[in-house]
Every structure is written in C-alpha cells, then in structure tokens.
Amino acid sequence: MEQNKQNLDNQRNDIIAGRNPVMEAIRSGRSIESILVAKGERSGSVVAIIAKAKQKNIPVKDVDSKKLDFLAKGVNHQGIVAQCAVKEYSTLEDIFALAEERGESPFIIVLDKIEDPHNLGAIIRTAECAGAHGVIIPERRSAGLSYTVEKTSAGALEYMPVVRVKNISAVLQKLKDKGIWVYGADMDGEHYKKVNFDGAVALVIGNEGKGISPLVAKDCDVIVSLPMKGKINSLNASVAAGILMYEIADKR
Known part of the structure; x- marks a missing residue:
C-alpha cells in the first residue's frame, strides 16, 4: 500500500493512467493532448474510451506497452494513458x-x-x-x-x-x-x-x-x-x- 502511494506521488500531473480515470478525465472536459493505447489493446471499456475520445477530437495513438509503463510510473495503467495539458488553455x-x-x-x-x-x-x-x-x-x-x-x-x-x-x-x-x-x-x-x-x-x-x-x-x-x-x-x-x-x- 505504501508503494502504491509512492507511485501515485511520483506521477506527473500531465499523465492519467487507467481506464476509469481516463474516461472520467474525458467526460470532465479536461484538456487532453492525446490518448495512448497499448498496441492490440481493444478489449472491454477501452473501446468506449477510444470512441469518446474521437468524438471529442482527441488524438488516439497506439504505442508499445513499455512506454505506458514508463509514463504511469508503477500505476496500473490497464493498457491506456491520457497525456493532459499541465495547465488549462487560455482564451x-x-x-x-x-x-x-x-x-x-x-x-x-x-x-x-x-x-x-x-x-x-x-x-x-x-x-x-x-x-x-x-x-x-x-x-x-x-x-x-x-x-x-x-x-x-x-x-x-x-x-x-x-x-x-x-x-x-x-x-x-x-x-x-x-x-x-x-x-x-x-x-x-x-x-x-x-x-x-x-x-x-x-x-x-x-x-x-x-x-x-x-x-x-x-x-x-x-x-x-x-x-x-x-x-x-x-x-x-x-x-x-x-x-x-x-x-x-x-x-x-
């Protein structure tokens, strides 16, 4: 449990890992630069996330799962990561x-x-x-x-x-x-x-x-x-x- 807390603390504020967190980030209207999906991963809720992302014109990219491992910093990414803006865009x-x-x-x-x-x-x-x-x-x-x-x-x-x-x-x-x-x-x-x-x-x-x-x-x-x-x-x-x-x- 302590290790999980440390991994969460080490996460960058522009990275959201895991299926439910990514879907909620899309629904909330957060500024998302792209969705990264492990190559070949098209099971369960990933399909719905990709569809929602495309509906909102968010680029979806297939990447090696090792890249997701690196970005997620030990958090269970479940084959999907969102790269977000570190700051909301202005007008x-x-x-x-x-x-x-x-x-x-x-x-x-x-x-x-x-x-x-x-x-x-x-x-x-x-x-x-x-x-x-x-x-x-x-x-x-x-x-x-x-x-x-x-x-x-x-x-x-x-x-x-x-x-x-x-x-x-x-x-x-x-x-x-x-x-x-x-x-x-x-x-x-x-x-x-x-x-x-x-x-x-x-x-x-x-x-x-x-x-x-x-x-x-x-x-x-x-x-x-x-x-x-x-x-x-x-x-x-x-x-x-x-x-x-x-x-x-x-x-x-």
Missing part, C-alpha cells in the same frame, strides 16, 4: 485583458505548427521575458502544454496565457479585425531591422522544418527575415523567435 480574451491591464498594445506570438516541445517551452519563456501578452498554437500538428514544455519554460508558463485554436488563419483574421498587424517570419522577407514594429503586433513563427505554411503566409501583413551570413540557411525556431521578439519589444 483570446485573456490575452487582450492582460494587454489592457498593463496599458499596452497587444503583443502576441502565433506559432504555426511548432512540434518540438523544447522549442515551444523556450518560446514561451522568451515571450514572457520580452513582455508578450500571449501565445497562440493550433490544435493539430503542434506540441501542447506538456510536462516537457512546462520544464523548458522555466516557470514562464505560469504567467503566459497560451491559447489553442482550430484554425490559425481564422484567428489571424480576428486579430487583424482588431487592428493588430501580423508579421510572419520567413527567409524571403524584408530585413527585420528595416521594419517598424510599433503598435499592436502579432508575430508568426513557422514549423521547425517547413516554416510558415503558404496559407498562413498569405494572411500576414508583412513577411520579415533574419540575415543568414553563414553556410546554414535557417535558425532554430526558438532562436529566431527570440531575436524577433526582442526587436519588437525594443521598437515598441
């Missing part, structure tokens, strides 16, 4: 409220399919330090607010509103309707030092490998670029984001 209104509370024009970071949780955590950390009011990420093909993101953010996640949306293009249009200028970071753009970032700003950072998607790029008011003087033609997404965030902070 766009929360971002605007924070900007208003500070008496500042909105400064928002929009991430177009950043998949590496270390990059996401680093961007959230820099965004908080640079005075941004919020970060926006898409629901699909993006890292979520996982344990790794929380650790990499070094505490910044506690102070930075993060909003998860279905469609980045649609949210960019909402931002523009509110008078916010949208700047996308890409190789084929205007030199970032020549751009006036004054006023309300949304900075779009693209995927680590593919950059900003063509559809999202069309929704940007201005494309900005960082000069590449070496033999490598791109920077790590979080590094590029950091340089541009501080340039924006300086010009604001």
Whole structure:
C-alpha cells in the first residue's frame, strides 16, 4: 500500500493512467493532448474510451506497452494513458485583458505548427521575458502544454496565457479585425531591422522544418527575415523567435 502511494506521488500531473480515470478525465472536459493505447489493446471499456475520445477530437495513438509503463510510473495503467495539458488553455480574451491591464498594445506570438516541445517551452519563456501578452498554437500538428514544455519554460508558463485554436488563419483574421498587424517570419522577407514594429503586433513563427505554411503566409501583413551570413540557411525556431521578439519589444 505504501508503494502504491509512492507511485501515485511520483506521477506527473500531465499523465492519467487507467481506464476509469481516463474516461472520467474525458467526460470532465479536461484538456487532453492525446490518448495512448497499448498496441492490440481493444478489449472491454477501452473501446468506449477510444470512441469518446474521437468524438471529442482527441488524438488516439497506439504505442508499445513499455512506454505506458514508463509514463504511469508503477500505476496500473490497464493498457491506456491520457497525456493532459499541465495547465488549462487560455482564451483570446485573456490575452487582450492582460494587454489592457498593463496599458499596452497587444503583443502576441502565433506559432504555426511548432512540434518540438523544447522549442515551444523556450518560446514561451522568451515571450514572457520580452513582455508578450500571449501565445497562440493550433490544435493539430503542434506540441501542447506538456510536462516537457512546462520544464523548458522555466516557470514562464505560469504567467503566459497560451491559447489553442482550430484554425490559425481564422484567428489571424480576428486579430487583424482588431487592428493588430501580423508579421510572419520567413527567409524571403524584408530585413527585420528595416521594419517598424510599433503598435499592436502579432508575430508568426513557422514549423521547425517547413516554416510558415503558404496559407498562413498569405494572411500576414508583412513577411520579415533574419540575415543568414553563414553556410546554414535557417535558425532554430526558438532562436529566431527570440531575436524577433526582442526587436519588437525594443521598437515598441
């Protein structure tokens, strides 16, 4: 019994293990990033859990049972684990409220399919330090607010509103309707030092490998670029984001 208590204490707050706990987490509306199911496990209540997850558009992934053992930290996972957000997602209104509370024009970071949780955590950390009011990420093909993101953010996640949306293009249009200028970071753009970032700003950072998607790029008011003087033609997404965030902070 003491061992079970210790195992429960060691569990991360983004992991829910076991059939009943996972089903209750789904029913409660908790922010769940994905459901992990042991390969070949489709017996009993697992079928109902998978159906409920798909109904709520929660990704379901088949994984090796050893991965579930590792995540559950000794808790009986019964072939299923839910990976949850370590913090509830905010809303766009929360971002605007924070900007208003500070008496500042909105400064928002929009991430177009950043998949590496270390990059996401680093961007959230820099965004908080640079005075941004919020970060926006898409629901699909993006890292979520996982344990790794929380650790990499070094505490910044506690102070930075993060909003998860279905469609980045649609949210960019909402931002523009509110008078916010949208700047996308890409190789084929205007030199970032020549751009006036004054006023309300949304900075779009693209995927680590593919950059900003063509559809999202069309929704940007201005494309900005960082000069590449070496033999490598791109920077790590979080590094590029950091340089541009501080340039924006300086010009604001």
